[in-house]
Amino acid sequence: MTTKQLDDMQNDCALSVGEDVNRLFPLRNANLLVTGGTGFVGSWLAEMAAFLNDCHGFKINLCLLAPRASDFRSRAPHLASRRDIELIESDVRSLIEVPRETNWIIHAAGSPDNRFHFSHPVKTFETIVVGTHSLLNAASRLSALQKVLCLSSGLVYGPQRWEDVAVAEDAFTALDCNNFANLYAESKRAAETITTAYRSQYGVPVLNARLFAFIGPYQLLDRPWAINNFLRDALRGGPIRLQGSGETVRSYLYGSDLAFWLLSILVSGNIGGAYNVGSPMGISLKDLATKIADDAPRRPRIELNTLPSAKVSNTRWLPDVSLAQKQCSLEVRVPLDQAIRRTVNWHAERILQPQ
Amino acid sequence: MTRRKMVPVAILGSGNIGTDLLLKIQRSPWLECKLFVGRNLSSPGLAKASSLGVPISSNSIDGILQDASDCEIVFDATSARDHLRHWPLLQKAGKRVIDLTPAKVGKMCIPAVNLEECLAEQNVNMVTCGGQASVPLIHLIGKTQKDLEYVEIVSSISSRSAGPATRINIDEYIATTESAISLFSGAPRAKVILILNPASPCIDMQTTIFAKVPDPRIEPLALAMEKMVATIRSYVPGYEIILGPIVENGRLVVMVRVQGMGDYLPKYAGNLDIINCAAIAYAEACAMKSVDVASAQEVTRA
Amino acid sequence: MPKILISDPTLRDGNHAVQHQLTLEQVAGYCAAADAAGVPIIEVGHGNGLAASSLQVGESSVTDREMLVTARKNLPHSKLGIHVMPGFATIPRDLAPAIDIGVDVIRVACHCSEADITQRHIGYVRERGRQVFGVLMMTHMLDKDRLAEEAQKMESYGAEAIMIMDSAGAFLPPDVSTRIDTLVRILHIPVGFHAHNNLGMAVANSIAALESGATILDGTARGFGAGAGNTQLELLVAVLHKMGYETGIDLYKILDAADLAEKNMIPVIPTIKSISIVSGMAGVFSGFAKHVQRISAQFKVDPRDVFFELGRRGIVAGQEDLIIEVANQLSTRRAAPVAEVV
Numbered sequence: 001m002t003t004k005q006l007d008d009m010q011n012d013c014a015l016s017v018g019e020d021v022n023r024l025f026p027l028r029n030a031n032l033l034v035t036g037g038t039g040f041v042g043s044w045l046a047e048m049a050a051f052l053n054d055c056h057g058f059k060i061n062l063c064l065l066a067p068r069a070s071d072f073r074s075r076a077p078h079l080a081s082r083r084d085i086e087l088i089e090s091d092v093r094s095l096i097e098v099p100r101e102t103n104w105i106i107h108a109a110g111s112p113d114n115r116f117h118f119s120h121p122v123k124t125f126e127t128i129v130v131g132t133h134s135l136l137n138a139a140s141r142l143s144a145l146q147k148v149l150c151l152s153s154g155l156v157y158g159p160q161r162w163e164d165v166a167v168a169e170d171a172f173t174a175l176d177c178n179n180f181a182n183l184y185a186e187s188k189r190a191a192e193t194i195t196t197a198y199r200s201q202y203g204v205p206v207l208n209a210r211l212f213a214f215i216g217p218y219q220l221l222d223r224p225w226a227i228n229n230f231l232r233d234a235l236r237g238g239p240i241r242l243q244g245s246g247e248t249v250r251s252y253l254y255g256s257d258l259a260f261w262l263l264s265i266l267v268s269g270n271i272g273g274a275y276n277v278g279s280p281m282g283i284s285l286k287d288l289a290t291k292i293a294d295d296a297p298r299r300p301r302i303e304l305n306t307l308p309s310a311k312v313s314n315t316r317w318l319p320d321v322s323l324a325q326k327q328c329s330l331e332v333r334v335p336l337d338q339a340i341r342r343t344v345n346w347h348a349e350r351i352l353q354p355q
Numbered sequence: 356m357t358r359r360k361m362v363p364v365a366i367l368g369s370g371n372i373g374t375d376l377l378l379k380i381q382r383s384p385w386l387e388c389k390l391f392v393g394r395n396l397s398s399p400g401l402a403k404a405s406s407l408g409v410p411i412s413s414n415s416i417d418g419i420l421q422d423a424s425d426c427e428i429v430f431d432a433t434s435a436r437d438h439l440r441h442w443p444l445l446q447k448a449g450k451r452v453i454d455l456t457p458a459k460v461g462k463m464c465i466p467a468v469n470l471e472e473c474l475a476e477q478n479v480n481m482v483t484c485g486g487q488a489s490v491p492l493i494h495l496i497g498k499t500q501k502d503l504e505y506v507e508i509v510s511s512i513s514s515r516s517a518g519p520a521t522r523i524n525i526d527e528y529i530a531t532t533e534s535a536i537s538l539f540s541g542a543p544r545a546k547v548i549l550i551l552n553p554a555s556p557c558i559d560m561q562t563t564i565f566a567k568v569p570d571p572r573i574e575p576l577a578l579a580m581e582k583m584v585a586t587i588r589s590y591v592p593g594y595e596i597i598l599g600p601i602v603e604n605g606r607l608v609v610m611v612r613v614q615g616m617g618d619y620l621p622k623y624a625g626n627l628d629i630i631n632c633a634a635i636a637y638a639e640a641c642a643m644k645s646v647d648v649a650s651a652q653e654v655t656r657a
Numbered sequence: 658m659p660k661i662l663i664s665d666p667t668l669r670d671g672n673h674a675v676q677h678q679l680t681l682e683q684v685a686g687y688c689a690a691a692d693a694a695g696v697p698i699i700e701v702g703h704g705n706g707l708a709a710s711s712l713q714v715g716e717s718s719v720t721d722r723e724m725l726v727t728a729r730k731n732l733p734h735s736k737l738g739i740h741v742m743p744g745f746a747t748i749p750r751d752l753a754p755a756i757d758i759g760v761d762v763i764r765v766a767c768h769c770s771e772a773d774i775t776q777r778h779i780g781y782v783r784e785r786g787r788q789v790f791g792v793l794m795m796t797h798m799l800d801k802d803r804l805a806e807e808a809q810k811m812e813s814y815g816a817e818a819i820m821i822m823d824s825a826g827a828f829l830p831p832d833v834s835t836r837i838d839t840l841v842r843i844l845h846i847p848v849g850f851h852a853h854n855n856l857g858m859a860v861a862n863s864i865a866a867l868e869s870g871a872t873i874l875d876g877t878a879r880g881f882g883a884g885a886g887n888t889q890l891e892l893l894v895a896v897l898h899k900m901g902y903e904t905g906i907d908l909y910k911i912l913d914a915a916d917l918a919e920k921n922m923i924p925v926i927p928t929i930k931s932i933s934i935v936s937g938m939a940g941v942f943s944g945f946a947k948h949v950q951r952i953s954a955q956f957k958v959d960p961r962d963v964f965f966e967l968g969r970r971g972i973v974a975g976q977e978d979l980i981i982e983v984a985n986q987l988s989t990r991r992a993a994p995v996a997e998v999v
Contacts, residue, residue, distance in 0.1 A: 094395040094413065115780075118810040119773045120519050130397070180806045181843075222780065224815050229783070236786050243817065243846055306788070307818050308660045309847040310870035509713045509978050514771060522774045526747040546711055549744040553770040553798075554971030563978035565712035598985055604951060606712045610982055 012256035013051035036109030037064025038072035043218040048259035092131035105148040128187040136198040148206040155185040168320035212278025216255025217346040238300020246286030247314040251279040254339035276319035361387035362642035368432030369393025369400035375619035385642035454480040466636040467491040484626035485510040486535040497540035505567040513557035516624035560625035566607040590636035666700035673704035673883030677717035688731035694910035701728040706740035708751040736761035766792035772807035779814040791816030797827040801839040826855025826937040830865035841870030849873025855937025859888040878918035884946035886927025891915040939968030956984040
C-alpha cells in the first residue's frame with residue numbers, strides 16, 4: 001500500500017473514533033484475539049488496533065487467528081509486519097488452546113460468502129458451529145479473560161418482511177431448518193445457542209453481535225453481493241445491471257465504523273446480550289448503483305429491468321440499531337457517500353497497481 | 356537371503372484419500388506408514404489412524420520434517436496450494452514425494468506405462484483418474500495403430516464420488532488429462548470430457564476411449580490390451596475392459612470400468628481408488644528398488 | 658401482461674437434427690432473418706454447446722469460432738448466445754475466446770442435480786461483464802424442491818436467470834407448473850423454460866410455464882431439433898400474441914424466418930415418430946435419438962428397448978458412449994440360450 005493509502009486508513013479510523021477514544025481505554029495494554037482474523041472484519045480490527053496504538057499509545061497486543069496467514073501477509077503487509085500484531089495459523093474447528101494472556105476475544109471466524117454456503121454446506125456448518133464450540137471451550141480456561149464477542153448475523157431473525165421498516169433484536173420469525181438455503185442462518189443461530197450454553201454452564205463472559213452489511217477496502221470484489229457486483233461492473237466500465245427496478249433496500253456500514261462499533265460493544269456491551277451492527281440508513285439498490293456510478297472512473301451506465309420477471313422481488317434488510325446506539329453510544333460516522341468513494345478508489349488503485 | 360525390510364513412508368493429508376492410502380499401506384508387504392499427518396486434530400482420518408496404532412500428528416508439514424525424518428517416501432494428499440508449499444521443503448529434506456494433488460509439479464506417472472522412468476524422479480504425480488484409467492490403453496493405440504490423428508476420452512463418475520474439490524476443478528482436470536493422453540499416445544489432438552451421474556445405486560467409474568485412426572487394426576490392439584489389463588489389474592484389481600476394442604461409426608472404441616477396492620472410500624469411487632492404487636504401485640516399486648540396492652550393498656559388504 | 662423474453666436456439670439445438678453439420682451459410686442466413694424479426698437472443702453452436710464437437714456426441718463440420726464469428730457478423734441488433742457445459746468446455750480454452758468474439762449471453766448448463774460444477778463458469782462470465790443464465794437439464798429427474806435448491810446455488814454464483822430444460826421431452830403440463838411455481842416463488846431472478854416435443858406437449862408445457870410465472874421461453878424454427886424437436890418458435894410467438902403477451906418479435910418476419918429455415922436448413926421437419934415417443938416416455942436425453950437408431954441397427958437390437966434401458970439406468974446428457982454398452986448388453990442377452998425349462 002502507498003503512503004497515501006495508509007494515511008487514508010488511519011484517517012478513516014480517526015473519523016470513526018471521533019472524540020470517543022476514552023471509551024476504549026479498557027483495551028490499553030491488553031491482549032486482543034480475533035479469530036477469522038484475516039478476513040474483512042479482522043483486517044479492519046487490525047487497522048483500528050494499529051491506529052489506537054500509533055495515535056493514542058494504546059499498546060494493544062493483537063493476535064489474529066486464521067487457517068492461512070499467507071493471504072494476510074500479501075494483502076496487508078503493513079499490518080502483518082507489525083510487532084504488535086501476531087498471526088497464528090490454526091483451523092478454528094480444532095482449536096484447543098488460545099494464548100494464555102488473552103483478555104479480549106472477537107470471534108469472527110466463518111465465511112459470509114453464500115456461494116461457499118451452497119457448495120460446501122458441511123464445512124460451513126462445521127466452521128461456524130464446531131468452531132464456536134471449540135473457541136469457547138478454549139476461552140473458558142483463560143484466567144485473564146474479560147469478554148468474548150461472537151459475531152453472528154442479522155440473518156438469524158429470518159426473512160424481514162417488506163412492511164417492517166427495520167429489524168430489532170427481538171424480532172424473530174421462524175426459519176425452516178429443512179430448507180437448505182437457511183443453512184448459514186441456522187448455523188449462526190446454533191452458534192448463538194452455544195454461547196448461551198457456555199455462558200450458563202461455565203460462566204464464560206460472552207455476548208453476540210448480529211452483523212448486517214458492510215462496505216470498505218479489504219472486501220473481495222468477486223463476492224456475490226449486489227454492492228460488490230456494482231463495484232466490479234463499475235470499475236470495468238459498466239454497464240451496471242440491476243434485476244428488476246432496483247427497489248430492494250439495504251444498508252451499508254463502513255469498515256472503520258464497523259471496527260469501532262465492535263470494539264465498543266466488546267468493552268461496554270452486556271454479557272449475554274445481542275446487538276445489531278450495521279447502518280440504519282437504508283438505500284435502494286438503484287440509488288446505490290447511481291452513487292457508485294457517479295464515483296467510478298468512467299461513469300458507467302445503469303441498466304434496470306434487464307430481464308423480465310413475473311413477480312416484484314424487492315426485499316428489505318435493515319437493522320434497528322437503537323440498542324447499540326443507546327447502550328454503547330454508537331453512531332454512523334462515515335457517511336455512505338464517503339464510504340463508497342473510499343471503496344471505489346481503493347479498488348481502482350489496486351487494479352492500477354501491479355501486485 | 357536377508358529378511359525383507361519395509362520402507363518407512365509418511366502420509367500428509369488425513370482426509371478420505373489419505374486415510375484410504377493408509378489402509379492400503381497397512382496391507383503392503385513393502386511399505387510401513389511411520390507417520391500419518393493432518394492439520395486438524397478433529398479429523399476422522401487421524402482418529403482412524405490412531406486406532407490402528409499408527410503414529411499421528413496434526414502439525415502438517417512440520418510434523419513430517421520433525422518426526423518422520425527417516426521416512427523415505429511422502430504421499431501428499433493435501434491440496435495443490437499446500438503441495439506447492441510442501442515440495443521445496445520435502446525436496447530439501449531428501450524425501451521422495453508422490454503428489455496426489457492437482458499441483459502436478461513433477462513427472463506424470465502411469466505405472467503400467469512409465470514406472471521405470473519414474474523411479475529416478477524425486478517428485479511424481481498420479482495425473483488424474485481419467486488419465487490412470489485410459490493412458491495405458493491409449494498408449495497401446497499409439498503403438499499399434501498407424502497415423503493416430505486424434506484421441507478422446509469420456510469419463511462418467513458417480514456424483515457422490517465427486518466432492519467440492521473435484522467440482523470446482525473440472526477445468527484443471529480436463530487440461531491435465533488432455534496433456535497426459537497427448538503425451539503418452541503421440542496423438543496430435545486430444546479431448547477429455549467429464550460427466551457426473553447422480554444415479555442411485557452409485558455407478559462405478561466408467562471411461563470410454565475413442566480414437567480416430569484411418570485404418571484400424573483391431574487384432575494386435577486387442578492382444579496387447581489383454582496383456583496390459585492383466586498388468587493393470589495387478590495393482591487395480593477392479594479394472595476391466597467391458598467392451599472393445601471395436602470400430603463403431605468409423606471410430607475405435609474401448610470401454611473401461613473401474614470399481615474401487617472399498618478400503619476407506621466406497622467401492623463406487625473407482626475414480627479415486629485408481630489414483631491411490633497407482634500411487635501404491637509406484638511406492639512399492641520404489642521400495643523394491645531401494646531394498647534391492649540395500650541388499651546388493653549388504654551382499655558386497657559381506 | 659409481462660413481456661416474455663424469447664431465446665432462439667435454432668442454430669444450436671437444431672444442430673442435433675443434422676448431426677452438427679450446419680454450415681456457415683446457413684448460420685448467416687438464419688441469423689439475419691431472426692435478427693430482422695426482432696428475436697432477442699439467438700443461440701448458436703454445436704448441439705451440446707461450446708467445445709462439444711467430439712467423437713462422443715458428434716463432430717461439427719465447422720469450428721465454434723467460425724460459427725460464432727459468422728453469427729456475430731449477422732446479428733446487428735439481437736444478442737448472440739451460447740450454451741456451455743462444464744465438463745465439455747473450459748474457461749481458458751473455450752469460454753474466454755467465445756466472449757472475446759462478442760458473445761452476449763452465456764447459458765451455463767449442467768445436469769439438474771449438479772449445479773455446483775457451474776460455479777466457476779458463471780462467476781467468470783460475471784467477471785467479464787456478460788449476461789449469464791444458469792441452465793438445469795433433464796429436469797424431469799428431480800422433484801421441485803431439490804430442483805429449487807440447485808437453482809438457488811446457481812443464483813448464489815451469480816446467475817441472472819434460471820432456465821429449466823425438459824431435455825427428454827418427458828413432461829406433462831402439471832409437471833411443469835409445480836416446478837416453475839416453486840422456482841418462481843423461491844428465486845429472486847427470472848425463470849425460463851425450454852421444452853421438447855416428444856409427447857406433443859412443447860407448446861402446452863411452455864404456456865403452463867408462463868402461467869406459473871416463467872418469463873423466458875425457448876423455441877426453434879419449425880421446432881428444429883433432435884427427434885421430435887423443440888417448441889416450434891413461430892407457432893409459440895403466434896400463440897403468445899394471441900394470448901396478449903408481448904415478445905417484441907414481428908409475426909410476419911418470424912414466419913418468414915421459419916420458412917427460410919425450412920427451405921435452406923431443415924432437411925426433415927420434426928414429427929413425433931415412435932422412437933421419439935419412447936424416448937420421451939423413457940426420460941432419455943432427446944439428443945440421443947440418432948445415436949440410438951444407428952447403434953441399435955448395428956447391434957441388431959430394438960432401439961425402443963435401448964431407450965427404456967437407458968432411462969432405467971438414469972443416463973444423463975453427454976453419456977452417448979453408454980448407448981454402445983447398452984446395445985451390446987441387450988444383444989448378448991438376446992443371444993443367450995432362450996429358455997431353460999425346469
